[in-house]
Amino acid sequence: MSQLDVDGFPIAWKDPEDADTVSMFDVIYGKVREKIILQRLIMISRLPHDLADRTDLGAHYENLNFQLNKQYIWDHITGLLLIYPSYLLHIIESSRDILTSVLRDVKVMQQQPHRTLLEVKILFLDHNPQRRLFQQWSYKVLGADQVIRDPAVKVLEDEDVSIETLVCSVLSTLQNLSKKLEKSKALPGSVLDETPELIVHQKILERLLGREELLRPQQYLDMYKSTLNISMEFGQLNPRNLFSAV
Numbered sequence: 001m002s003q004l005d006v007d008g009f010p011i012a013w014k015d016p017e018d019a020d021t022v023s024m025f026d027v028i029y030g031k032v033r034e035k036i037i038l039q040r041l042i043m044i045s046r047l048p049h050d051l052a053d054r055t056d057l058g059a060h061y062e063n064l065n066f067q068l069n070k071q072y073i074w075d076h077i078t079g080l081l082l083i084y085p086s087y088l089l090h091i092i093e094s095s096r097d098i099l100t101s102v103l104r105d106v107k108v109m110q111q112q113p114h115r116t117l118l119e120v121k122i123l124f125l126d127h128n129p130q131r132r133l134f135q136q137w138s139y140k141v142l143g144a145d146q147v148i149r150d151p152a153v154k155v156l157e158d159e160d161v162s163i164e165t166l167v168c169s170v171l172s173t174l175q176n177l178s179k180k181l182e183k184s185k186a187l188p189g190s191v192l193d194e195t196p197e198l199i200v201h202q203k204i205l206e207r208l209l210g211r212e213e214l215l216r217p218q219q220y221l222d223m224y225k226s227t228l229n230i231s232m233e234f235g236q237l238n239p240r241n242l243f244s245a246v
Contacts, residue, residue, distance in 0.1 A: 036075060040126040040133070041099045042170070043106070043217070044205050045088040046118040054083045057116055058139035061090075064105055065137055068098055078132050080188050081139035084147060087205045088117065091174065093132050099125075100224060103217040121214040124167060133178040140189040147202050163211050166204055173200045 047054070058081060065077050075095040082089040092102055109117050177198045180191050192199055208214060215223070 042123040045120040
């Protein structure tokens with residue numbers, strides 16, 4: 001059984017006398033590790049009221065991930081897709097190529113005659129996060145009884161609440177879910193069944209979808225093609241750049 005390095009790549013066996021020798025294996029896999037930079041995309045969407053089977057959305061993204069894994073064999077995809085009765089929250093952790101492919105797929109889905117995704121906004125994009133929130137990708141269809149009204153959310157129902165407060169509320173809940181997953185080692189769906197307070201409240205998603213400051217996928221893709229928003233000094237995107245000018 002071969003050993004794996006910290007990035008999950010197999011370690012090629014070498015003779016101790018050849019410890020300083022750089023093989024083609026080292027060159028290829030070293031370039032792969034250097035090229036892939038983790039990014040995290042969080043997007044939200046409104047679903048049609050007459051959506052017959054919400055599991056079709058989960059199956060769609062399962063198939064999309066399968067196709068992308070074949071195309072980008074070294075780009076590991078992790079994340080969570082939460083399908084509410086009327087909304088969608090999708091967290092995707094992978095390479096830039098994977099994330100832009102997912103956003104292009106959103107555009108295709110919205111152009112179909114029977115759209116399954118209505119309004120879509122990019123909630124947050126994290127470039128080179130320190131760690132993944134999830135160890136694999138999965139999806140969960142939430143029942144109406146699971147979308148509880150947390151008393152703490154009443155603060156967010158204030159009409160004057162800032163978009164930063166709303167976004168930070170989502171990020172905080174996801175961080176708490178990630179910590180819970182680390183301790184339990186269970187799948188996100190099982191953890192959410194046991195602790196529904198870790199489900200981002202749908203009222204927050206509703207409020208965020210109504211904020212014009214958040215970019216739509218096509219706006220981000222247009223920005224992605226432009227060099228004007230790229231910082232060569234820091235090599236990363238300021239999260240505030242995801243909010244369009246008011």
